[in-house]
Amino acid sequence: MLYSICQSSSSSIEYDSSFKLNSKINGTQGFSSEQGTNGVTAPISHDKSSDRDFKKKKMLFKHLGNINFNCQSSSSSSSSSSKINGTQGFSGEQGSNGVAAPIRRRMSGNSNDLPNEPNMSHLGSKDYQNVYEPAQDSFLFIDALKKDVEYLKGLRPLVAVEIGSGSGFVISYLSMLLNNDGYFLSTDINPIAAMTSTRTATHNNVRLDVVNTSFLSGIDRLLGNVDVLLFNPPYVPTPSEEIEQGGIAASWAGGIDGREVIDKLLPQISNILSEKGCFYIVLVEENKPAEVVAIMKKYNFKHKVVGYRQAFNEKLYIVKFYRS
């Protein structure tokens, strides 16, 4: 059954590209309606309440810019499609695994007795002023983990870690997926996010330990012992200074190409992971995923795209890196 999904995926990627402009236009509509819903509840003076969709909004702003660019530079459809083919290179390489799932906010039915997404009813809009609210990237991430469950279970992970766990949505899901069997730990540089991760875990009967730190600093003895590492980085391209803002900005501000935080972690991966360890990361097109893959290849990591989705104007990838 999986195979058939994979088969259809390659064609659906092309399908995506053929109406790229359309989807962008849809995206802009989505954007304005998004703003509408947010704007209604959030008066302009409440800057913070609009921050919660920043990771998304920042991307949309960027894409709005791209649309103008497209209109000016490419009058013919062939030139725009060649640009699209260029961006396709990455997912194309992966062949059958660039799984293009339809956009959906919630996970579909519980077909294989696998757990559904974590229950987040304990958090409200007030919490999401300080912590990134699970959005399309988070949903794609847990979808990808769910699809990769056989691999994950086969790994028999002893230690599973998420860096920058934010609301705790993804690491809690991984723990649920693996029947809470193992040692689950997460870190976040934002103290409120660290607390929120704990609350989410508790709310879902997950025994998660959380440390308020940057990456894995202060947990040195984990190095070389991590079997599954998860990272949904701050991937939004921003000016470099925004990275240092702290608070919720740490959940989205990624500096140049959205890669500055990612690039700090990549050289550490081979020291963090155990011999059998694997690393899942969320990337967007702007991060130049093919470059990330090339960097990891230097450290002898193979890769597999375990999730792909175009959500609003984000082209999201979940990429898994592993040694063998």
Next chain:
Amino acid sequence: MKILTHNMMACTKRQCVGRGFPLLLEVKDVSKLEQEFNVEFTKNIFPKLDWKGITMVAAQFNLNLGPITEKSIEDEEFLKNLYNLLCNVKVMTGQLTCPNCQRVYPIDQGIPNMLLKEDEIYQDIQPEQQQQ
């Protein structure tokens, strides 16, 4: 913070690399968890543990693990006690102190804060560098 996490931790300062553990643990408030004993897990985590840290913390909780040898890994009673210490004791409030530089890291609501201030990272190395 579970004791297992404590066992994985070390001081974040650069000059303490390799010397910043086990962190001295001061406990104000502790919570007992009730996870079921998992033999496989305990056996697998066994070789990764720092025993100096384990014995230090065990003594603090008045837990006598007995002599620890290579054969301990086959001793079910030992493993059970070890598991309870590692996974069922959660420090909610307290602090961690680096044995090398004495830096104190607070634990609040079960979460240790290992973040250093920017100027702390090289704090004790900088004077030497400046002299050069």
